[in-house]
Amino acid sequence: xxDLKARQAKYSKRKTGILKKAKELNILCEVxxxxxxxxxxxxxxxxxGQNSTGLSSILKRLSNMSFEEREERRAYTIEMLKKIYENxxxxxxxxxxxxxxxxDTLKLYEDELQELKDKLVEKxxxxxxx
Amino acid sequence: xxDLKARQAKYSKRKTGILKKAKELNILCEVxxxxxxxxxxxxxxxxxGQNSTGLSSILKRLSNMSFEEREERRAYTIEMLKKIYENxxxxxxxxxxxxxxxxDTLKLYEDELQELKDKLVEKxxxxxxx
DNA sequence: GACTATTTATAAAA
DNA sequence: TTTTATAAATAGTC
Numbered sequence: 001x002x003d004l005k006a007r008q009a010k011y012s013k014r015k016t017g018i019l020k021k022a023k024e025l026n027i028l029c030e031v032x033x034x035x036x037x038x039x040x041x042x043x044x045x046x047x048x049g050q051n052s053t054g055l056s057s058i059l060k061r062l063s064n065m066s067f068e069e070r071e072e073r074r075a076y077t078i079e080m081l082k083k084i085y086e087n088x089x090x091x092x093x094x095x096x097x098x099x100x101x102x103x104d105t106l107k108l109y110e111d112e113l114q115e116l117k118d119k120l121v122e123k124x125x126x127x128x129x130x
Numbered sequence: 131x132x133d134l135k136a137r138q139a140k141y142s143k144r145k146t147g148i149l150k151k152a153k154e155l156n157i158l159c160e161v162x163x164x165x166x167x168x169x170x171x172x173x174x175x176x177x178x179g180q181n182s183t184g185l186s187s188i189l190k191r192l193s194n195m196s197f198e199e200r201e202e203r204r205a206y207t208i209e210m211l212k213k214i215y216e217n218x219x220x221x222x223x224x225x226x227x228x229x230x231x232x233x234d235t236l237k238l239y240e241d242e243l244q245e246l247k248d249k250l251v252e253k254x255x256x257x258x259x260x
Numbered sequence: 261g262a263c264t265a266t267t268t269a270t271a272a273a274a
Numbered sequence: 275t276t277t278t279a280t281a282a283a284t285a286g287t288c
Contacts, residue, residue, distance in 0.1 A: 010285085011159040017283055018155065021148050021269090025167070029141040032168040035152075038161050038182075052168075140271085147269055151283090261288105268283070274276085 007040045015039075019047050026050055137170045145169075149177055156180055 015037055026033040026049030033049035145167055156163040156179030163179035 007159050011155065011161060013284065014151065014155050014159070018148060018151050020283090021144065021151070022165075025141065025144050025148065029137050029144070029170055031141060031170055032166075032174075034166040036162075036164040036166075037155070038163075040159055040161055143270065150269090263288085264286090266283100266285080268281100270281075271279090273278085 004040060011040055015045065022047060023049065026052065134170060141170055145175065152177060153179065156182065 019035065022033050022035050025031060031049075032052035033047075034052055035045075035047040037045045039045070149165065152163050152165050155161060160181075161179075162182035163177075164182055165175075165177040167175045169175065
């Protein structure tokens, strides 16, 4: 009980810190950012950085991965990392997701990349004007 | 060119830092965590913390919001915040996303409005002190 | 929520 | 990459 309270406090402080850093990253480096947390009591928090709609397709892809796929991939990643390091978190590059193996998907990635480039140009213009 | 390189370096360092903190949050507080970034060159990175599959339904909800809904919401939030201050990030509680019933949504928007007003008061205080 | 001692992240430079 | 000086985050406390 007292433990949960302490954990909530810790969570709250640290979440604030991470959110702050994510905002900085989003603005300083002009990159798309999206963070998702659950609190110790289960309450979800979403943060989406400015002009981060380019992430939508990625989120969609992620959500369309089945539990099984995700778990499979996690297991694979963990195994890899364990061999290499002693870590067991899963951080991976979306470009290497298992379904990204056919030509159509590759084309879509190209389009997405172009979209992001266009956005960068757009953002640069806005920054110069302001 | 040199600018992009410097930005990439900064992004890389900071992303590492944020990821580290997210991992700590995930383990120390036993909470679900998912982070999504694009690099300055558009390369996406996903991090999903250990045992964070509970976030799936939320990701699904987010991905099922149309681009238009998300943009509408963002535009609204940005407008509000700009009027109040110069901020324009969007951080919001998933429980208040527009998939709720109309009546519920209205109520939640009111709550959000109140929250923003509270923020204004807070910021005014800070401005007076400084 | 605010304060302060301490730990940690980061930028700059090698 | 590693170092190091500076800035920032956080735990503990109230």
